[in-house]
Amino acid sequence: MADRYFHLTRTRPGRFLSKRxxxxxxxxxRRWSAERPTxxxxxxxxxxxxxxxxxxxxxxxxxxxxxxxxxxxxxxxxxxxxxxxxxxxxxxxxxxxxxxxxxxxxxxxxxxxxxxxxxxxxxxxxxxxxxxxxxxxxxxxxxxxxxxxxxxxxxxxxxxxxxxxxxxxxxxxxxxxxxxxxxxxxxxxxxxxxxxxxxxxxxxxxxxxAGAADSTSAGRASGPTGPDGPAAADERPLGGRTALVTGAARGIGEAVASTLARDGAHVVCLDVPGAEDRLSALAARLEGTALPLDIAAPDAGERIAAALPDGALDILVHNAGITRDRRLVNMSAERWESVLEVNLDSVLRSTDQLLRAGAVRRGGRIVATASIAGIAGNTGQTNYAASKAGVIGMVRSLAPRAAAEHGVTVNAVAPGFIETEMTAAVPFLVREAGRRMNSLSQGGLPVDVAETTAWLAHPDSGGVRGQVVRVCGQSLLGA
Ligand SMILES: NC(=O)c1ccc[n+]([C@@H]2O[C@H](COP(=O)([O-])OP(=O)(O)OC[C@H]3O[C@@H](n4cnc5c(N)ncnc54)[C@H](O)[C@@H]3O)[C@@H](O)[C@H]2O)c1
Structure with a gap:
């Protein structure tokens, strides 16, 4: 959904009016591009x-x-x-x-x-x-x-x-x-x-x-700089690595999959079977693998492990998420359950299954998606905010143990208002407030969350763990 106000302020009369x-x-x-990387x-x-x-x-x-x-x-x-x-x-x-x-x-x-x-x-x-x-x-x-x-x-x-x-x-x-x-x-x-x-x-x-001594356990373990060798490491830091992104068919997940592929990873793109067409098109474009699967399936972790090209992965991005908003007084048990199930239960379950199966290689990275709603709370989102706060709890508790026992970092990204189909569906005034109520006075783009994820997934980011990084333009909500 285009940000009309943003475009208006780029016109001469819009500039005049907004100033007055x-x-x-x-x-x-300025976002990163190969032509303008600085x-x-x-x-x-x-x-x-x-x-x-x-x-x-x-x-x-x-x-x-x-x-x-x-x-x-x-x-x-x-x-x-x-x-x-x-x-x-x-x-x-x-x-x-x-x-x-x-x-x-x-x-x-x-x-x-x-x-x-x-x-x-x-x-x-x-x-x-x-x-x-x-x-x-x-x-x-x-x-x-x-x-x-x-x-x-x-x-x-x-x-x-x-x-x-x-x-x-x-x-x-x-x-x-x-x-x-x-x-x-x-x-x-x-x-x-x-x-x-x-x-x-x-x-x-x-x-x-964390300090260097602590970083090495979760550092570059799966090969010095990937099979492309040191010269290619800067441009393709994830070369030779396998990433799995849930909810990859659209929105933030699609941007994360594309950015990890840009950085050299083989990306396994997971989304619900109903999104198979978009998923297959994306996987083909990224030369990755499509995995149509409901992440809430009880054995999702085992089915993911079975579908991985060589049985293991280096980067696990929990991005799939849903909203079923209502004030608590009007919220059915079904709305409550479904959000907790997809956004939190399935993240915990599949993470446990993959770690237990040894399917996340040493030097691996887990990035889970929280939300500023999970930090500040939001009207009509008791279910969603509970699920996203739960993600933060998981990340903080698991991070030290995952580093010590598996050599894997665990972090969370907490997006603010990001321009996607999810936010296009919210009422006009709420959307306008979401866009403007941050220090940059605009909504973020999916690529902003994707670049943050790519930094957390970088082989040199072994010292970054247990962090909750808000990608929100310093939202007034919880920033
Ligand atoms: N857009 C925002 O402003 C915003 C803000 C904060 C947090 N987030 C979080 O970021 C993530 C992505 O958000 P988005 O805006 O791109 O959402 P979106 O609705 O555009 O995309 C979510 C994707 O997840 C998939 N998905 C849903 N349930 C699934 C399941 N059970 N199994 C597999 N895939 C499933 C959907 O099919 C969809 O492709 C979500 O976790 C969301 O809660 C988004």
Whole structure:
């Protein structure tokens, strides 16, 4: 369903009217394409706050993979706020705040970012690197937690498609409270994702990456870089891997299947038998496999394992989902049961069956689909929100055990309002509110959830686990 308001604000009279009336003016977001793989604007700016020194060489190497960047000490940044013209503007500002351990040191965050915000290009990124709040040092915890409130607020203030996130890196030890080189390297795939057009619809998020020692158990286990060899690894990071995507016939699932195939995976596309035509057409286009199957079937996990090309998979994406909305007073038991069954029970059951059968290879990735409704709740969606909150519970509990016992990461994506047939079916006013009530004033696209899934599925994302990543443009609901 076309977003008419968005298109109106791209016309001259629409621009005039929305400005005069103080209405939201959504910025067209740049998504990743092979022709335009980088952010708009000039070099990325790398700053440090106070004594933070996040393994400089490793961070510089990681940032190299994101495009040209300049390293500047806070003392040297006055004057760069006056850049003019998009190319002179910075595509991103990365602030190393990992070493902040006391509230007084937060001043350095203001000192670093205040002068440079005006130099951030439209669609630019602010990425603050922090550390996990300590359980032993409440001053450090207060200061690091403060960064969360800071980033979430800044993300709401930024305009024109600019976004802000907080990425928490582990510190080496209490005696050496800075991330080690290997820990920064473990976060490289996340840095690349957050500093690329692939994360266009993510804002105000807090993401925590485990240290290198913890990442290796769930790292690149099924072959160094896939059968295409190291040279092809950057373009086809999932080469040689098998992915299964449920609910792949349309919407977000179709985009996830297409994006994983773009990244080199052989994709097994699963959807209900009623969607077989669309499913077969998609599988043919992606040179994958179609698997018509109701995921709620009691033996779905076993039937999936039997249908896999070599009996095992590397990436499992639980995307299939349904809504049966009614207020609880009007909700039949059937509506309640069906949503809990498809969205939650079947996710738990098939995951258990596949893990028990050893059908998820070491280095594997499980990505489950939650929703911001499962975080904030939503009128008319007690069944749906319960199912999606349940998905989050599963992910948080299973993640450490799946990593330790199977070498597999488990994470969730929590979409906000995404333009699909599911959201096209909601009433006009609710749809309009859903689109506008986020910091980017627009709905996301299926590809936004797909790119997030591809990052979580990346062989280098072994340190990302137990995370619930909202793909919602910083929705006012639960963001
Ligand atoms: N679109 C949004 O704004 C939004 C927001 C938050 C969460 N989500 C979640 O994202 C996922 C995809 O959403 P979408 O908007 O693309 O939905 P959609 O309705 O467009 O597509 C869902 C797909 O899942 C399939 N499916 C349903 N039940 C199934 C079953 N029992 N077995 C196999 N396949 C089944 C459907 O046939 C369909 O192809 C869902 O889990 C949804 O809850 C969507």
């Amino acid at each position: 009336l103080g209405l939201p003016r959504p910025e067209p977001l 952010l708009r604007g000039g070099p990325l700016l790398h700053l440090t706050a106070g004594q933070s020194r996040c393994a400089d060489a490793a961070l510089a190497a990681a940032l190299d993979g994101c495009g040209p960047h300049v390293r500047t000490d806070t003392a040297g940044i006055s004057g760069i706020s006056d850049t003019s013209g998009t190319d002179a503007h910075h595509s991103a500002v990365v602030l190393d705040a990992t070493g902040i351990r006391a509230v007084a040191e937060l001043r350095a965050v203001h000192e670093a970012l205040h002068p440079v915000l005006r130099s951030l290009a439209p669609g630019g990124r602010v990425l603050v690197l922090g550390s996990p709040p300590s359980a032993e040092d409440h001053h450090q915890a207060a200061a690091q937690q403060a960064l969360e409130g800071f980033v979430r607020s800044l993300a709401k203030e930024l305009t024109r498609g600019r976004t802000a996130q907080l990425l928490r890196l582990p510190v080496a030890s209490a005696e050496r409270p800075q991330p080690a080189e290997a820990d920064v390297r473990a976060a490289e795939s996340t840095l690349r994702f957050l500093l690329s057009p692939k994360s266009a619809f993510l804002s105000g998020q807090v993401i925590e990456v």
